[in-house]
Amino acid sequence: MRTNDLVSLYVSFVETNGGKSRPVLIRRVSEQTVEAFKITSQYEKKSAYIKQQYYPIQDWQSAGLKKPSWVDLGNIYRFPKAGLNFKEIGHLSKLDQNKISDFTLDLKSKRRGKGQKIIQQRSSKRKHK
Numbered sequence: 001m002r003t004n005d006l007v008s009l010y011v012s013f014v015e016t017n018g019g020k021s022r023p024v025l026i027r028r029v030s031e032q033t034v035e036a037f038k039i040t041s042q043y044e045k046k047s048a049y050i051k052q053q054y055y056p057i058q059d060w061q062s063a064g065l066k067k068p069s070w071v072d073l074g075n076i077y078r079f080p081k082a083g084l085n086f087k088e089i090g091h092l093s094k095l096d097q098n099k100i101s102d103f104t105l106d107l108k109s110k111r112r113g114k115g116q117k118i119i120q121q122r123s124s125k126r127k128h129k
Contacts, residue, residue, distance in 0.1 A: 001026055001029055001034065001086065001088075002026065002029060003026055003027065003028060003029065004025070004026065004091055004092040004097055005025075005026045005088070005089075005090075005091050005092075006023055006024070006025055006026075006039065006063050006064055006065070006088075006089040006090045006091065006092065007023070007024060007026060007036075007086040007087060007088055007089055008021050008022065008023055008024070008086060008087040008089060009021065009022070009024050009036065009079065009084070009085075009086050010085070011024065011038060011077060021087075022038060022039065022040075023038075023039040023065065023069070023089055024036035024037060024038055024039055024077065025037045025039055025071050025092060027076060029081070030081070031081070032080065032081055032082070033078050033079060033080060033081055034078070034079045034080075034081050034084060035076050035077065035078050035079075036076070036077050036079065037071050037072055037073055037075075037076065037077070038071075038072045038075070038077065039057070039065070039069050039070070039071055039072070040054070040069060040070055040072055041065075041067050041068060041069045041070075043056075043070050050074070052107065053072060053073045053074040053107055054070035054071065054072055054073070055070060055071040055073055055099070055100050055103045055104075056068070056070050057069050057070065057071060057092070057096055058093070058095055058096050058099065059092075059093035059095060059096055062090070062093055063089070063090040063091065063092055063093060063096070064088075064089040064090025064091075065089065065090070071100060073100075073103070073104055073107055
């Protein structure tokens with residue numbers, strides 16, 4: 001697993017109990033942790049505030065996704081690396097890597113420097129479907 005990989009991980013819900021296996025974009029991998037952004041195919045019914053933090057993946061099919069998808073740059077999810085159970089999906093294209101970098105800089109300026117919230121995830125042994 002490396003930066004810009006797309007994998008499926010169990011992600012805990014933030015405001016309620018439970019969670020689900022979902023695609024994520026790997027942001028950073030260190031010796032002890034993996035940081036990732038959630039990927040969603042749900043966009044149309046979101047508020048304008050939420051939509052502004054969703055980067056539209058241009059090359060979603062070549063990245064291994066089944067339908068048009070967006071990277072939610074609002075929160076960073078941090079997972080313990082030890083025992084992390086994941087399923088490989090694909091890799092973000094060079095085009096999307098460059099565009100998401102520019103998109104992130106633009107998002108930070110819109111938010112006047114307010115960064116993403118980091119959400120700590122527990123280790124999960126859940127199997128992927």
